[in-house]
Amino acid sequence: MDLLTELAILVLAAFVGFEVISKVPNTLHTPLMSGTNAIHGIVLLGGLLVIGEATGWLDDLLLVIAIAFGTINVVGGFLVTDRMLGMFKAKPDPQKLAEKAEAEEEKAAA
């Protein structure tokens, strides 16, 4: 692909990014940040591609570290975002409330 085409894609992606994100409510700013954080873990792909051409132990070492970093970024980022989003609820979980009430009753009985 020639550079100009790539620059065109780059600029379009920037506008899409601005457009998609500007309407995220404050409530979701942390998950948004950690979600986009996971997405930039895509640098992992760079490590996978470059390691094929790498020669010598130093380059191999640097790239294994880079791949490990990228993996931490991707896997950790998506997992943590999932955990966080799982907690956002419109109404308190009735089952959880019932369990809590039960636990309190037991405590009071004891």
Next chain:
Amino acid sequence: MSRADVIQLLYIVAFSMFIIGLHMLRGPRTAVRGNLVAAAGMGIAVFATLIDEHTGDYGLIALGVVIGTAIGVPSARSVKMTAMPQMVALFNGVGGGAVALISVVEFREAGGDMELEQLIPTLFAAIIGSISFWGSNIAFGKLQELISGRPMKLPGGPIINAALALVAVGLAVVIVAGSESQLLFWLILLSAGLLGILAVLPIGGADMPVVISTLNAFTGLSAAAAGLALDNVALIVAGMLVGASGSILTKQMADAMNRSIGNVFFSGFGGGGTLPAATDGEQKQAKATTAADVAIQLSYARLVVVVPGYGMAVAQAQRAVADLAAELEKRDVEVLYAIHPVAGRMPGHMNVLLAEADVPYDRLKEMDDINPEFARTDVALVIGANDVTNPAARNESSSPIYGMPILDVDKAQSVIVLKRSMSSGFAGIDNPLFYDDKTSMLFGDAKASVGEVLAEVQEL
């Protein structure tokens, strides 16, 4: 269709899924699935890269992935919600570090035989990636309190930073002009890394939301630059999406403090700011109160607005607060939460903590929605928040935070402030709210205080 075409098609599918996933993050209902869509997109992108014929040495790849998974999964699973800002900083840093390392290897492998349209993005990726890696690590250190979170002024700070930036860019120009020296490339990484460290080190805890989202944007931009160097469309699009979204978030955070981004990075906020002189030299006296009094006030209120801040996170008081709110709601007291955009240490920090404590997200109100409500609020309960409630921002033109949008807590009928002591906030600025006639202070650890108040409410 050749294999290369299939790979390109899969990349297009992958980045479409990133965009759809981000789109779904707009609403709490669809957000969980949005994150999964983006994660699936990442899976497709990785798969597409693995079948690329340039991709190689699967043994080494497996080694890296196993190490990364072994570190990433347990830390993501076990991290406490209160420690989320430093976790995000750390994940962000490793992303930047990966970009910097990949850039070095690309340069080394090319052995000076790089075309300009590869070389320039590689150098850009190296500089930004290195700033992001080291800056994020310092942010992590400050949030984890390994390094003091107070704002500090380094002598000659901005000049040294400008010099480091000049050195990095200058060396990059030398390489573009034809030098093949690897030493120069390492020096670029070194000076950019130092710049990252020295730029983040002086910044106070209260400014962390701006810092974290800036570094997030930086890593995104460096990934996009790496994509240009590697002719990889998935990297270009995904990196730029993050760069754009991080920039927007940064701007929103800076606006919420009425400061420019440059001001956050180049002025040690609070360190040397002028404190408003005590009016007429008279001794100001804050009024202390007891848990029993607070309980009575809360129980007989119609509307209570809780204003949480970083102090609530430090004390891990979110569950106690949610329990107190539940108890009050049983007594037909309406409880809402007023969330300032920069409360806490990262964008949306308070929302995550309260969600963890099972507070329904529709009780959490953004600043513009809650401010008109304070006039009909019986009790505003300020828990570990300070600067975001400081009326000096509205009416004290000499105050360093003058002009910053605040929560109009002082418009409530009465105000109760839970605070460890009379020390001023992270910005080091005195808060006239505490000396207001309708304000009473409940001193002590936020979690313990809320627990005592809850016990008193139950007694009533």
